[in-house]
Amino acid sequence: DQQVKQNSPSLSVQEGRISILNCDYTNSMFDYFLWYKKYPAEGPTFLISISSIKDKNEDGRFTVFLNKSAKHLSLHIVPSQPGDSAVYFCAASADFGNEKLTFGTGTRLTIIP
C-alpha cells in the first residue's frame, strides 16, 4: 500500500520554463512534507519542506504547495535549469521531527536545453 504516490515516473521540460512535480498521499496523519533531489550515484539531498499549517513555502526558484483537502502537494521550479535534471522524491512524516519518513517512488526530471 503506497501511502505517498508520485504518479509521473518522468517529466521533460524546456530550459527556462516551469517544472511542476506532483505528489499525492493517503495517510491523513501526515503533517510534514519534504522534497529531495537525487543525482545518479549520490544520496538524496534535501530541497524544501512544508508543514501542514501552511499551504505554500518558497525558497528561491523552488516553491512547494500543499492542498490538505485533496491530500496533494506539488513542487514548482521556475525557471528550470539544466542542473535541475535529477530524480525528485517527495516524503512525508506524521509529526514534525518524526524519524519515520515515507517516500514516494520518484519522478525523473529532464531539462531540455
Added chain:
Amino acid sequence: NAGVTQTPKFQVLKTGQSMTLQCAQDMNHEYMSWYRQDPGMGLRLIHYSVGAGITDQGEVPNGYNVSRSTTEDFPLRLLSAAPSQTSVYFCASRALTEAFFGQGTRLTVV
C-alpha cells in the same frame, strides 16, 4: 565537513554470507536511519534509531539487524544475505527539519 559517511560503496556477496554496512555521522544528530532503494519502489525504511541504545523497526526490517552504541555510528548487519536484498542502501541522519543522506552502498547478492 564529512556529514554522513557510508562504507563500502560497492559490495558483492554470495547467498548466505553475512556482512555489515557501516554508517557514521559527525553532525551530532540523535536520529539515524537506514533505507533501501529499489527500482519503482522509492526509498523504504529498514530500521531507525532515535538515540544511542535505542533502535526500532521500519517498513522492511526482516533480514537486517542494527545497533546504536554511540551517537556517531549506526551499522546495518545482513545476517544471511539473499538475492532479494540486492539493492542500494542509504544511511541518513536527521536534524529536526531534514534528513542528510550518505552516498549509498550498492549491494549485489548472487
